[in-house]
Amino acid sequence: MPEEATILVIDDELEIGNYLKTLITQFGYRSEIATSGKDGLQTIQRIRPELVILDVVMPDMDGLEVLKQIQEEKMDTSVIMLSGHRQTSTVVGAMKLGAADFLNKPFDPEELQFTISKVLERRNLISEVQRLKKQVSEQNGNQILFGNSEKMGAIKEIIEQVADTDITILIRGESGTGKGLIARFIYMNSSRRDRHFVNVNCAALPAELLESELFGYERGAFTGAHKKKPGKFEFANHGTIFLDEIGEIPPALQAKLLQVLQDGEFAPLGSEQDVRVDARVIAASNRDLEAEVARGKFREDLYFRLNVVNITVPPLRERMEEIPILTEHFLQKYNRKYNKDYKKISKETMGLFMQYNWPGNVRELENMIKRVVVLESEKPIATEFLLKEEDKVRSERKNGSSGSGGNMTASGEFSFIDPLLEGKDHNFTLREISKEASKRAEKELIEKILRQTNWNRKKTAEILQVSYKALLYKIKENK
Structure with a gap:
């Protein structure tokens, strides 16, 4: 309500400031005074007034500079400019910078009261419209929030x-x-x-x-x-x-x-x-x-x-059926926000989503979709899932579960070498071991990406950044 508003007067002339404060109090508002532009900006941050009455001409920092800083720092307050100089250019400049209204000295108390009331009513109307828009948006989002899971x-x-x-x-x-x-x-x-x-x-x-x-x-x-x-x-x-x-x-x-x-x-x-x-x-x-x-x-x-x-x-891993609807919701949300037109997440990426454990839950999914929309590409997601998988394998190895790619040594260290030496005598070179290790790693990586993309070779080639023909050759070679 306007009657509950706090109004800050910024004027280097203390006598005028006190006069304005008296009038504002009589009108039924709370009021404070600042006697310089710098002090005024600090006071706005501290008390967060609904309205500022700002003198144009001040020694340290004039009113237009203060108004400009209010707008640049997005301070949530309306501003009425006050000046003893009837200069059209000053009025136009203030309005361009976002002033809500302008008063010339000397002013009539009734004119001041009317201007304050008008500005505050306009401010309240804008706030109410924004609140209703937000409420409608949130109510629409509630269908997404609860998804389609039983839980x-x-x-x-x-x-x-x-x-x-x-x-x-x-x-x-x-x-x-x-x-x-x-x-x-x-x-x-x-x-x-x-x-x-x-x-x-x-x-x-x-x-x-x-x-x-x-x-x-x-x-x-x-x-x-x-x-x-x-x-x-x-x-x-x-x-x-x-x-x-x-x-x-x-x-x-x-x-x-x-x-x-x-x-x-x-x-x-x-x-x-x-x-x-x-x-x-x-x-x-x-x-x-x-x-x-x-x-x-x-x-x-x-x-x-x-x-x-x-x-x-x-957690999201216990309501995986919601992932497609949440994904679509976040796509629409960030397409609107960033003025993009990313149509749909591919089946391959959705397949990765449905296999993932989601330790970061809905927030992690939202961040991934935001990244897809901004970058207009799903490739970073595939790379990220690969890195997560590698981290998981490293963690398993650290905890003593070696999987199929290596063995634990007697000292508890993980070794890639032992499996490579199985069935070999000691007549081998470093070059041969390096070649064999590279071949095995290559084969394992190709198989892993193929599984993650539901055996889509074209998508696998894109993720691995090789030509489709080169991928087919590697698959044939590794059989």
């Missing part, structure tokens, strides 16, 4: 039952399975969807910063706390807060989080007064929290408070 269908049924309640939800699953998307889907289907959805990655911040980020702080609470700052829970008031990687929260902070879940209250850092909030909590973790409780790393009472409804997202 994801069961999760969707649970969500439909609990989304429109205030019940706390714990989402479990490996990294990359889509826990964050499910949290947002719950929010979009709840009665709080018109309020804030606040996403906090608990693993992204050190323990000493996480408390101030979640619960905010008072001025002087610690060195550098020059001004009061609300925390994420306050931003999420009447909305939803998503605590991703909840298992990373240190024990000392778990007690404070428990208090919020129990009582809906907490004290910001440096404050003796509790703040009351009404926020729906959704948490997620890729850890085994029961094991963490058993080890004393995670509070049992907090775990039970979070685990009212448990949603466990299966």
